[in-house]
Amino acid sequence: MIETSARLLRLLSLLQVRREWTGSALAERMSVTERTVRRDIDKLRNLGYPIHASPGVAGGYQLGAGADLPPLLLDDEEALAVALGLSTVAVGPVAGIGEASVRALSKLEQVLPPRLRPRFNSLKTAISRIASPIDAVDPALLTQLSTAISDRRTLSLKYQKHDGELSQRLLEPCRLVDSGSRWYLVAWDTQRADWRTFRVDRIIGRPSERARFTSRPLPAQDLGEYVHRAITRSPYRYDLLIRVQAPASTVSEHFSTSTAILEAEGPQSTMMRLGWDSLDVPLGLLAASGLDFDILEPAELRQRAESMARRLQRAVGPTTPPNPIS
Structure with a gap:
């Protein structure tokens, strides 16, 4: 049974x-008869793998696209390349695929042979990025969190709030x-x-796993x-409206949709x-945008804008009246 399973893999x-194999080429590579190849092809089909066969001398076998992904069988170099690529994408700026990359990396790291782990870690530390997210996150932490989510494991961790206070969660x-x-x-x-x-970048150290939860x-x-x-x-002290x-597309050039709802x-x-935790900073950003705006909420923001306007007026001094036309 073990020998048959290994041969099927x-x-x-x-x-x-390879896109297509002849029966004789497969038999030669596997050191078996063509009859054994045909039997093994039938076994893979029974397991749900869509393997197409074309008749004739030039015909052969081809693995088709199915409803489910078959298990990928990777050699050492391929496994390292995929793991390194996933770890890069997982913490990179490509929106929409980061979460899937973390899940895939978590699965791959679970089956990565021990002999490859030192090489994988060395490759990760040898690569630097010029463009990176605002706050970098260790891919190992992401994969640990992803695994805990899949296994429904409670996590005990230290978390640093925005004011620097540490708490155990x-x-x-x-x-x-x-x-x-x-x-x-x-x-x-x-x-x-x-x-x-x-x-996630405010999680200090590595979480410890506890009991399962429902x-x-x-x-x-x-x-x-x-x-x-x-x-x-x-999370902020002030809620601004x-x-x-200006059109939303123009406003988004000055205020990211990750920090504002437009x-x-x-x-x-x-x-x-x-x-925002401050009133001066958003006022400064609004003024610097060059866009006309109306402050609706909160009242403290309008009062702060009036105070800032008076301060700016004092800074430039009294307005010089135009010279009368003689």
């Missing part, structure tokens, strides 16, 4: 590396979300009995939108919501 590996991890510039973990905080969103109803159907709203408003007299009111008007 070998046959599947050969079918993956006991979390039931639910989902990793890639914003394009940062990684966020959506988890049930057992001590606060509520859902929370955590920046999945809970999600806080929202669209966790991407849930995280978007959480990171643009709820600004009407900008809602088009019309072709030349955009409602913008964002959170």
Whole structure:
């Protein structure tokens, strides 16, 4: 049985590396008869692999595209190349595929042979990036979080809040979300009995795994939108509402959609919501944008704008009246 299984894996590996094989070529590579090749092809078909056969002297066998991905059989160099590529994409700026890359990397690292791990780690440390996310995250941490999510394992970890305070958290991890510039973990905080969103780059050290947990109803159907709203408003002291007299596409050039929620009111008007711990910084950014805007909320922001306007007026001095025309 073991010999037959090994031979089937070998046959599947050969079918993956070449578009088409003749029966005689397969038999020669595997040191078996063509009859054995035909029997093994039938066994792979019974297992669900779509293997097409074309008749005639020039005919052969071809692995077709199926509903499910067959297991990839990689040699050492291929495994290292795939693992390194996945780890790069997982922490890179390519939006939309980071989470899938983490899941794939987690699966691959679980089966990576021990002899390849030192080479993999050496390759990772030897590569530098010029363009990188705002806050880099160790791919090993991402894969650990991804594995805990898949296994439904509670995690105990140290987390640094935005003010620098450290706290010990006991979390039931639910989902990793890639914003394009940062990684966020959506988890049930057992001590606060509520859902929370955590920046992965603020996790200190490596989490320790605890007991398994039972999945809970999600806080929202669209966790991407849930995280978007959480990171643009709820963690901050002030919740700002600004009407900008410009199209949403123009406003997004000055305020990233990862930090602000933009809602088009019309072709030349955009409602913008964002959170901030300071009032001066968003006022400065709005002024520097060169766009006309109206401050709707909060009242403190309007008062701060009036105070800043008076300060700027004092800085430039009294306005010189134009010379009368003689």
